[in-house]
Amino acid sequence: MTHCELEDITMHLNNRISSIRRVLELRAIAKDQDKRIILEKIGQDVLAIDGLLDQFEKCVVRQKDLLKHLKELEGFFQEDVQDGKHLRDNKPTHMPGKGQQALHGGGPLSESKPADVQTAQQEKPRKTSKNHIREMEFITSVEFESIPQYMKGRETYDQLNAVVQNINKALTGKYKIVHQSAKTLNNATRKLLQRFKEEENKETKGVFFFVEADIKEFTQMKVDKRFVRILNMLRHCQRLRELRGGGITRYVLH
Incomplete structure (x- = not known):
């Protein structure tokens, strides 16, 4: 959700609340059957606002999870950057040729090779x-x-x-x-x-x-x-x- 969308939702909620306040101030006229219809409409609006608030809270939770995931990715990226710098600063003077065994963790070379x-x-x-x-x-x-x-x-x-x-x-x-x-x-x-x-x-x-x-x-x-x-x-x-x-x-x- 973008910043503009959040502002629109906030403005919408404020407008709804202002309408509710004005209607409540006129609750004395609720005995009028015609005015009761208006109060029922206000009740429906309150339920709609409550639904919007639920959606807003869920969106905030998703954004927090996304932010947490992005921070984890940033940490992995920084580790890769550090590894790359270490490789750059500590590369061996002579690299093994194509097809040459790197022998990482291997033992010393024997004078004879296995028959296979x-x-x-x-x-x-x-x-x-x-x-x-x-x-x-x-x-x-x-x-x-x-x-x-x-x-x-x-x-x-x-x-x-x-x-x-x-x-x-x-x-x-x-x-x-x-x-x-x-x-x-x-x-x-x-x-x-x-x-x-x-x-x-x-x-x-x-x-x-x-x-x-x-x-x-x-x-x-x-x-x-x-x-x-x-x-x-x-x-x-x-x-x-x-x-x-x-x-x-x-x-x-x-």
Whole structure:
């Protein structure tokens, strides 16, 4: 009910009451049969006013219930706003990639997967385009906590994912050259492509891998003991596996 409607009802009630007062002042003439008809009409008006008052009270109750419901909704809305602000101010530096498990509340990753999971993965191979470059997925906070402390040392979550980012940079640089037409390569990239082919073998067919030389070529990261320790951490999180042969260690993406 709007404000204007309430004013109309109030005015209507006041007019009715004024009429009743005037008639009551003339009740002395009620003995007149003709005037008795007027009094009966007044009685009907009083009953009508009483009905209007009942409707008005019911409307007030409905409006109070609606106001209470709106206040509850406002409280829920404010909670959502606070949650949104918290997510905005505390978003992780690195988000899991598409299809990557968030591992909320899960335990540490095991070195081996159940047979049914392996079978399902074998039955549903990834469909990739010919020139698609696969990248290593970032480490989640739960996975980082699953790494043994002796293996982590002083490395932080952000430092570990910074290395993942550099590895992806090296993979992108390498496989852009691999997928590039040989006619468009210059002498430097032709030499790199020749090295890439020499590092391949029958076990690397259809997989993405990198070697230490790729890290040196495409990033500013040092290949030292710290880098080797981080590779062990990534292997623990099942991001890569080692493939040795011909005096070269190949790091293959899972």
